[in-house]
Amino acid sequence: MPVRSYIEAVTLALHEEMQRDDKIFILGEDVGVRGGVFRATTGLYEKFGEARVIDTPLTESAIAGVGIGAAMYGMRPVAEMQFADFILPAVNQIVSEAAKIRYRSNNDWTVPITIRAPYGGGVHGALYHSQSIEAIFASQPGLKIVMPSTPYDVKGLLKAAIRSDDPVLFFEHKRAYRLIKGEVPDEDYTVPIGKAEVKREGEDVTVMTYGLAVHFALQAAEKLAEEGISAHILDLRTVYPLDKEAIIEAAAKTGKVLLVTEDNKEGGIIGEVAAIIAEHCFFDLDAPIQRLAGPDIPAMPYAPPLEKFFMINPEKVEHAMRELAEF
Amino acid sequence: MPVRSYIEAVTLALHEEMQRDDKIFILGEDVGVRGGVFRATTGLYEKFGEARVIDTPLTESAIAGVGIGAAMYGMRPVAEMQFADFILPAVNQIVSEAAKIRYRSNNDWTVPITIRAPYGGGVHGALYHSQSIEAIFASQPGLKIVMPSTPYDVKGLLKAAIRSDDPVLFFEHKRAYRLIKGEVPDEDYTVPIGKAEVKREGEDVTVMTYGLAVHFALQAAEKLAEEGISAHILDLRTVYPLDKEAIIEAAAKTGKVLLVTEDNKEGGIIGEVAAIIAEHCFFDLDAPIQRLAGPDIPAMPYAPPLEKFFMINPEKVEHAMRELAEF
């Protein structure tokens, strides 16, 4: 199987889907001639032309809103927000409109839109190019939020998002773009939205996380295996609505749960994961549910020592896993 | 002590504060001549004049953004969002700006703004005039979110918010406006932001909630007392950042915790409360942490039977408390 980077998987999925269905088009800032500031849409303008790969004005609310209108009228837009941090001007369109259109129209109108955005830190992006912003949207029924960790999942989940008849926020970890590589088949396949996946089987501690942190957890698990600690790792993949069954099963498996996010701690989506476990696994737990997250400060600072202080990394995850295993 | 309604406490706090400090001014839609669509600012235009009670254009992002600019330049604005549901166009100004200005400027600039908004359901307001939207903001360090339940707390907390040198979102339950009455002293006092309060002492089950639901819980507790079930009720009051100590103490007190919100369940702020308890009260719990919330549908429908289906009420709370007590 060909090995591809995380961002190549994005481009490949877009390319294959656009070829498959001419209702799909792309809109966003610099997605055309420039191929996106991260080059996720590279080659698509040349291949599919200006009409289907649209450089929009610098207006996120309109990108979302125009996308929603086009989706209602039968197209399948894939909108790009240049950075997840800049999705905020579009919150009203996403939350009041995209999320509620099927419901409020009693199933008459639908919004098959995918909104992609690069999120996450560790790239010297400072406060406004490093944020995890899933928590802002992770309380809005009608939306789905996908945050893949591997190139394989990227391709399969992005295809599933584009084919979904409901709005999907698709957050791509920008540091993973070129850092993470993996096997990605040339064949057409989808990965189901709403399903977590066990990325490693283990017996002693369960780690649940998503995005880049999945790799941190896997690396930490390797290290800990040498010490005889066996880690079970669940990649949430869809962070809203959560895969409750998989969460409950993974928590019950080891009775010791560590939840990891690179977002701030208070109010992050792992709080909801903890609540689900606390509600359903009362008799299964052997230790308090632990959370490892960024500190509760507004966002990642720019200066390298401060950024490092904020970001979780394999060592921090390893440390937290060991502590829990020893509980 | 004079008995006042919840909304009278709002007006009184605004009035007293504006009299005390001429840096305070009000801006919002229809807050002037009209005195607000709920009449929360009634009489203030007549008393303090057009310059300090400003009818703005119909633009929430500008209301927040202009308020932020004025706050940076030494004023203390109190902005009104006509309905909490309509704060969403202002999310970028609130999250990217208000919440982060002190931090990003390394303590050089500050934003002493209070943003008031009526939230909550049970008023035939349908999808867009019934929402609880605290969860959208409850992951943003730099912000504080206050949601009082009693007229006494309204006055004291609103004054504390206005005097705070940090941005505060102050959500008022619109159904409580005229429904809830209570003693409100004429004297000047504040209630500290960030502190929960035990609204009823009890031994068997702990209920933690906020806003109108506090009254539902108190009513349910009265009923259950007749059956010999004694309920401990913690009013969170500030839902972000949460009062962790008070939460841990109240959970440990009875070992049985019911968390109540009228918001949707998944991703609501009570998930974070559950996570805190799960992390800190492992050895104190005698039952799984229970949550009672609205169903995970986009928002409250308009038709009365559907609205009723969505809304929590004293009976639903009572039922959940009894079940937990019997666990």
Place this chain on the structure above:
Amino acid sequence: MSENRHQALGLTDEDVLNMYETMLLARKVDERMWKLNRAGKIPFVISCQGQEAAQVGAAYALNREKDVVAPYYRDIGVVLTFGMTAQDLMLSGFAKAEDPNSGGRQMPGHFGSKALRILTQSSPVTTQVAHAVGAALAGRLKGEEMVTFTTFGEGSSNQGDFHESANFAGVHKLPVIFMCENNQYAISVPVQKQLACERVSDRAIGYGMFGETVDGNDPLAVYAAIKKARERAIRGEGPSLIETISYRLTPHSSDDDDRSYRAADEVEEAKKRDGVFTFASYLESVGVLTEGKSSEIVERCEKCVDEATEYAEAAPYAEPESALHYVYEE
């Protein structure tokens, strides 16, 4: 006899009588809603009164088979023209299961029907403006010959979404008609406190589009302006911004009391220009609306509203548990 203006616009006598009847029906539906509200039978009303002429005039200038509309909450005149019935509106007023707009999930005034090419509407103002632009873009991508039409109040024209959407349509020369129904107030706030420009249509140049202000009490003037805007759009000349000037004859909604912020005689004065009456006078003056016709129309409208009310009041609500449906595809 006065000058016949409608023939010059290519409208037959039947057309204008239909337009008039639609305006009157809109008014009658609205008046009934208020009565039902005051009688405690429906919790909420938001009115079209004073804007029927602009709404019906505009909607008649569109192609009801091809065009898509994204109206705002006052647009009873638009949705009636696009095929919604008084019964549909009453079902929505009573929030009954059969309401085609939302099955009783939304307040009245939140229109939507895929069959009728009416995009579903929400409460936060001006979001629909972007949707109209998106639908026009979709129409172009699909190769359809159509335009989209969207409306909003003058207060709402200050929202960011209006600006971003108008600019998007301008840059991409999309076939969108933006119609601002300027009724002088945004709830209690008069237009001078909302806008500093003389006319909302002054904003058109900032989007490289055609702009025009017309008398919103005159359905023929609005018809003419929208018709031309549609022709420009179809010819590929891009969007237009049409402002219709009228007056909000009722309080903002059934929750409002307008006596606290405007003088009763201002409202009385405005009633003299009420399009429903001035259009009737015009039709009489050109001999199209005879006394007989007039009472026929009035009776038809009243009967229609009566039947609609009766039907809707008796219709069932949706089942409580049905609230759980249609969050996602099922």
Place this chain on the structure above:
Amino acid sequence: MSENRHQALGLTDEDVLNMYETMLLARKVDERMWKLNRAGKIPFVISCQGQEAAQVGAAYALNREKDVVAPYYRDIGVVLTFGMTAQDLMLSGFAKAEDPNSGGRQMPGHFGSKALRILTQSSPVTTQVAHAVGAALAGRLKGEEMVTFTTFGEGSSNQGDFHESANFAGVHKLPVIFMCENNQYAISVPVQKQLACERVSDRAIGYGMFGETVDGNDPLAVYAAIKKARERAIRGEGPSLIETISYRLTPHSSDDDDRSYRAADEVEEAKKRDGVFTFASYLESVGVLTEGKSSEIVERCEKCVDEATEYAEAAPYAEPESALHYVYEE
């Protein structure tokens, strides 16, 4: 000798030499940042190059004791004029603790200093425009005679926040100067794909404000326009929208490669109109900038940048744990 244009504007020879030196210093700071970036010493640069004339011309027309500025990320010329030093800018480039803008918390280009009356800036474009309006409102409420000045790119003028803020200022006749630095591109997207109007200043009428487009390569033209705008503001005549036309001479930022979307000769062509050089020529032509003065200025600027770089590079970072501070009042 050419016509002396600066005297007519009330500017002394010293004034214009100061302006020139500030423009040159801005350029030199910027050029150094690129070198440091390419050498791997600083992670990011975003440039003022091509816009110094507009920035410095505008900032000189303001009252640096009273006015408040809300600049955008390219405005090295504005902040230098308002008292920020090359060393401050280098401290920010290196993200060191002593950086007065943010203590190294923000990327370079995110200006802010209470002492210098520069509102703190973020990355999402155009939010500062609302803050400038708010500060002007605060100034009025406090009874101060001041104006606020805010800048943004032409691409950013399409954001909702620009519209809402401009409208707010227009309605309340606030003393705000909105200056759009039109440099023809928003990253890779050329102005024609951003805007359908001929000039960004065409938008002024929609806010009932004065609008004007001037040559952004000519600091005197910009100075004149901003000075008049300031006078209008102080006289209570409300806000102005001034557009300055220039060209972005560098890639969008150090992360960009502009060869993928624009022709090299387009950039070369634009360099001929580079304000730093054309203003030098003007000053030479009127006999103000002699050869001797010129090399003095160049040397001073270079020395200043050298020292600033050295200082900043050697300065310490903030302590890692300091990241926890100043979330709330402490």
